[in-house]
Amino acid sequence: METSIEHAHAGAVSPELVVDALFACRKTAAIRAAIELDLFTHIGEGKTPAVLASATAASERGVRILCDYLVVHGFLTKEGEQYKMTPSTSTFLDRNSPAYMGSAVEFAAAPEVLDNFLRDPTSVVRNGGSMGLxxxxxxxxxxxxxxxxxxxxxxxxxxxxxxxxxxxxxxxxxxxxxxxxxxxxxxxxxxxxxxxxxxxxxxxxxxxxxxxxxxxxxxxxxxxxxxxxxxxxxxxxxxxxxxxxxxxxxxxxxxxxxxxxxxxxxxxxxxxxxxxxxxxxxxxxxxxxxxxxxxxxxxxxxxxxxxxxxxxxxxxxxxxxxxxxxxxxxxxxxxxxxxx
Structure with a gap:
């Protein structure tokens, strides 16, 4: 099924692609929080916000809002009050999986790495490369x-x-x-x-x-x-x-x-x-x-x-x-x- 972003690529007039790019760093922040809390590992076959809050030592409100955001972006599904993994998140973001990739967040979302991108990308383009080494x-x-x-x-x-x-x-x-x-x-x-x-x-x-x-x-x-x-x-x-x-x-x-x-x-x-x-x-x-x-x-x-x-x-x-x-x-x- 074609997503709205794919539809925007296909030529329809839509703000979806622009909005997704402008807010993309929020998605990085959410996935980093989920990985550092071991949220995906704790969800298993399905958990409520209250159970997940207890397991991750986080506030129930914070966990609920984070999980809803992850549902919106395809990382989780929601049935009633229970959040469940998708096949992809189960494979790559459950720490117990042999294909676990969550550790990559330490580098990919490191503050100094993100700072390279967000501090002054316009100057980088003008310069034709990073400012300094x-x-x-x-x-x-x-x-x-x-x-x-x-x-x-x-x-x-x-x-x-x-x-x-x-x-x-x-x-x-x-x-x-x-x-x-x-x-x-x-x-x-x-x-x-x-x-x-x-x-x-x-x-x-x-x-x-x-x-x-x-x-x-x-x-x-x-x-x-x-x-x-x-x-x-x-x-x-x-x-x-x-x-x-x-x-x-x-x-x-x-x-x-x-x-x-x-x-x-x-x-x-x-x-x-x-x-x-x-x-x-x-x-x-x-x-x-x-x-x-x-x-x-x-x-x-x-x-x-x-x-x-x-x-x-x-x-x-x-x-x-x-x-x-x-x-x-x-x-x-x-x-x-x-x-x-």
Whole structure:
């Protein structure tokens, strides 16, 4: 069934799209409150405001108004005085679900992240990028929030990446994971290849969490870390596989090409470079999430963007490579990028 917002997109004269955009930050605030209260976990098969207020240590009035708002926006249903989960909220926002994504709110709705967008977006557009380094400042604490919160968001992409590499003829022994974050990409490769050694690069505080996740996954004995900027540190050589998960989009094309040249110099014979990123179609406006991601980068970095395949090919050429292969990774919005 067509929603009113979809109808507005279709060409009917309606204020729905404008109103939705003007009030969108209220939706973010509501979902953050619900996640931090563990509201979705407590609802289970259905609860009244009084029961939920007791379970979440919140006021009954506050819970009732929040739940009604979440019903309006499709996160909950309401039958009489009882609120119930939808299949999607049950899958992704119940803390007991293996597909739980609620932890992503720590990064996605972090005050410093939202401030990048809401403080002065007009100046960002005029400037053609963030005012100053924004999220790209050295050792920015926001990346620890990213590592803590976004593992669930990137976990499926990591599993798909490891599965894809497992289908190749190669069996990597030494793997470099650049901008490892929570470590899920390197860890999944380590699990897929029991003899692989992983070297993770990121800021020091982030790598503490990466190491903890490696321990939980049983690969700590094959997991070591190097703290610092990927552009400056010496990470050694002889790598059979270099991973670039969700990293290239933070920088302009020449900077990415320079990083690729550094990586090439550290590869073993027949070594490969694989990135995971959001790749828009050549029209620049589809699919929705990858196409919209350049706005994310405009606001939070000086010169980053989501790169189309043609731009990735140009990047590869500047680095001395022959090209790229791009493969979508459904159901995620990410793509697997193999530099050749």
């Amino acid at each position: 924004a999220n790209m400042s050295p050792d920015n604490p926001v990346w620890l929030k990213f590592a803590r919160g976004m593992g669930s968001f990137t976990g499926l992409s990591a599993k798909l990446l490891a599965g894809e590499i497992s289908s190749w003829a190669m069996s990597p022994k030494k793997v470099l994971d650049i901008a490892a974050g929570p470590g899920v990409f390197g860890i999944e490769v380590a699990r897929a290849f029991p003899s692989a050694e992983i070297v993770a690069v990121d800021w020091g505080a982030v790598l503490e969490l990466s190491r903890q996740n490696a321990e939980k996954s049983g690969v700590a004995d094959r997991y070591r870390t190097i703290a610092g900027s990927a552009f400056d540190i010496d990470w050694g050589a002889g790598y059979d596989l270099v991973l670039l998960p969700n990293f290239l989009h933070h920088f302009d094309l020449p900077t990415c090409a320079a990083l690729l040249r550094k990586i090439i110099a550290s590869l073993a014979a027949d070594g490969r470079i694989v990135a995971v990123d959001f790749v828009p179609n050549e029209d620049g406006v589809s699919p929705p999430f990858p196409a919209a991601f350049s706005w994310e980068m405009l606001v939070s970095t000086p010169a980053g963007q989501a790169y189309k395949q043609s731009e990735l090919a140009e990047m590869a050429k500047l680095a001395g490579l022959t090209g790229v292969t791009v493969k979508s990774m459904p159901p995620t919005p990410a793509s697997l990028i193999v530099f050749e």
